[in-house]
Amino acid sequence: MRAISYKPSVASFADFDIGAEELPIVSFVGDDEEWTTNEKAIEDALGGKGVELNRRVEEGFWVVHDDDRPVLANRWLLVWQRLSSGQPSKRAPWFLQLSGIVVTGGFSWASDGLPQNVVLASETVSPPPFNPRELRFRKAFDKVLRSPVFSDLRDNDVPGEAWHFHRQQKTRQFWSAVKQEYLSAV
Structure with missing residues (x-):
C-alpha cells in the first residue's frame, strides 16, 4: 500500500474538525497478511485491467460484511498496522481514500485462497484530512x-459480523x- 504523500487539507491535527459529520474510519491491517489480486474479477467488474486498476485494489480495503459497504464507500480510512499481539506497530498510520465501488472477489488471502470483496481506492486522490505522520499526533x-x-x-x-458498521459511534469517541x-x- 502506498502512503498518501500529498499536502494535507489542514496544517495540523489541531485544526482537524472532530465534530464533522463524516470522520475518517479507523481500521487496521495485519503484519503478516499476504494476498493476491483477482485480475479476472476486476476485469469482469470494471471492464478493464492494468496497473491503475491493480493499484486501486491494493490501496482499497477488505469488505468483511455487506453492512460495511455503505460505511466504507467514498470515505477516508486511517489505517494502522496491527501486530500479532493485537497492539499497534511503531509504523505511522496512513490514509486511504476509498471509492464507492466494491469488486466482488477482487482478491484472495494467501492463507485460504477464498475470494474476498474489496472496496476500491478512489480513482483520484484528494489531499488527506491531516498529516498522520506528525509526531504529536502519532503519540496521541x-x-x-x-x-x-x-x-x-x-x-x-x-466471522459473519460487520466490523465497521458496529464501530461507527466508538470511532467518533476515539x-x-x-x-x-x-x-x-x-
Whole structure:
C-alpha cells in the first residue's frame, strides 16, 4: 500500500474538525497478511485491467460484511498496522481514500485462497484530512488506541459480523479522545 504523500487539507491535527459529520474510519491491517489480486474479477467488474486498476485494489480495503459497504464507500480510512499481539506497530498510520465501488472477489488471502470483496481506492486522490505522520499526533493516536476503552478497535473480526458498521459511534469517541490527548500534550 502506498502512503498518501500529498499536502494535507489542514496544517495540523489541531485544526482537524472532530465534530464533522463524516470522520475518517479507523481500521487496521495485519503484519503478516499476504494476498493476491483477482485480475479476472476486476476485469469482469470494471471492464478493464492494468496497473491503475491493480493499484486501486491494493490501496482499497477488505469488505468483511455487506453492512460495511455503505460505511466504507467514498470515505477516508486511517489505517494502522496491527501486530500479532493485537497492539499497534511503531509504523505511522496512513490514509486511504476509498471509492464507492466494491469488486466482488477482487482478491484472495494467501492463507485460504477464498475470494474476498474489496472496496476500491478512489480513482483520484484528494489531499488527506491531516498529516498522520506528525509526531504529536502519532503519540496521541497510539496512546488512545492502546487504551482499554478502545480495545474493540483493536479486536480481530468476528466471522459473519460487520466490523465497521458496529464501530461507527466508538470511532467518533476515539477521535474525540485523540484530539483531547493531542491538545493536552502542548
